[in-house]
Amino acid sequence: MISELKFSAIIGLCLLSGLAAHAQDQGMQWPGGKKAAVCLTYDDGTLSQLNQAIPDLNQAGLKGTFYLTGQNMVPEFVDGWRMAAAQGHELGCHTLFHPCSGNFDWVPAEYETESYTLRRIIDEARLMNQFLYAIDGKHKRSYAYTCYEKEVGGLSFVDTLSKSGLFMGARGGAAPDPPDAANLDLFDIPSMSITDEVPFEELRAYVESAIERGIPAVFCFHGVGGDYITTSREYHQRIIDYLKEREEFLWITTFVEMAEHLDLFPVEITADNSPF
Numbered sequence: 527m528i529s530e531l532k533f534s535a536i537i538g539l540c541l542l543s544g545l546a547a548h549a550q551d552q553g554m555q556w557p558g559g560k561k562a563a564v565c566l567t568y569d570d571g572t573l574s575q576l577n578q579a580i581p582d583l584n585q586a587g588l589k590g591t592f593y594l595t596g597q598n599m600v601p602e603f604v605d606g607w608r609m610a611a612a613q614g615h616e617l618g619c620h621t622l623f624h625p626c627s628g629n630f631d632w633v634p635a636e637y638e639t640e641s642y643t644l645r646r647i648i649d650e651a652r653l654m655n656q657f658l659y660a661i662d663g664k665h666k667r668s669y670a671y672t673c674y675e676k677e678v679g680g681l682s683f684v685d686t687l688s689k690s691g692l693f694m695g696a697r698g699g700a701a702p703d704p705p706d707a708a709n710l711d712l713f714d715i716p717s718m719s720i721t722d723e724v725p726f727e728e729l730r731a732y733v734e735s736a737i738e739r740g741i742p743a744v745f746c747f748h749g750v751g752g753d754y755i756t757t758s759r760e761y762h763q764r765i766i767d768y769l770k771e772r773e774e775f776l777w778i779t780t781f782v783e784m785a786e787h788l789d790l791f792p793v794e795i796t797a798d799n800s801p802f
């Protein structure tokens with residue numbers, strides 16, 4: 527959880543609840559008085575992100591978050607990612623070898639999460655961070671769970687990851703049904719996976735709901751105008767245009783900046799959003 531209050535403080539808030547009902551905003555406080563945060567995240571470090579997604583974000587003056595893997599960081603991509611970082615985009619950690627469940631037939635036996643250990647996944651994340659440091663010189667990172675999986679060897683590694691000191695926060699999957707502000711976990715912030723198959727109305731409802739509730743809306747893209755799990759360049763641009771139209775209400779930022787903000791300014795537990 528983002529915020530931990532002392533027992534006595536919680537009791538005090540409970541006692542006040544009858545008086546304070548509906549008196550306070552349930553959502554988080556965002557920079558510039560914005561109503562919600564939006565992060566555009568892109569997984570796996572594919573070529574179409576360098577060639578299409580980044581130029582389109584730059585054109586709109588938006589910053590994306592790119593979750594890179596060691597295996598996709600081939601020499602011919604390194605300069606492109608270094609330039610992306612210099613332009614303000616975030617290079618995030620998506621492990622070295624992209625381990626996932628053996629239930630996916632494309633996962634090599636050596637990289638099945640069922641046979642991974644906590645030590646191995648954390649070591650992979652740490653090494654990827656060192657790799658990224660060599661590219662962009664940044665110390666603050668965020669993490670994206672591969673295949674949205676938060677277990678290795680049948681054990682959750684969310685807690686270990688959050689205590690590792692390696693990351694400001696981590697992105698999961700499972701939106702659109704994000705938790706309320708008071709129940710948001712910095713190391714399991716949900717995202718909505720986007721492809722051409724996701725209707726625009728669904729995507730817009732997700733953002734408008736985030737504005738109403740004061741919570742983050744995080745998108746997860748893969749290929750943009752190419753590669754796989756593809757969003758066409760036209761649809762990507764339509765999403766950018768819509769977000770720009772709503773920018774009055776949206777803090778469109780990188781995941782690490784949003785996570786840092788949430789860590790510094792956790793949601794206030796109020797009478798309306800108290801879990802008790």
Ligand SMILES: [Zn+2]
Nearest residue numbers: 569570672673
């Ligand atoms: Zn991935």
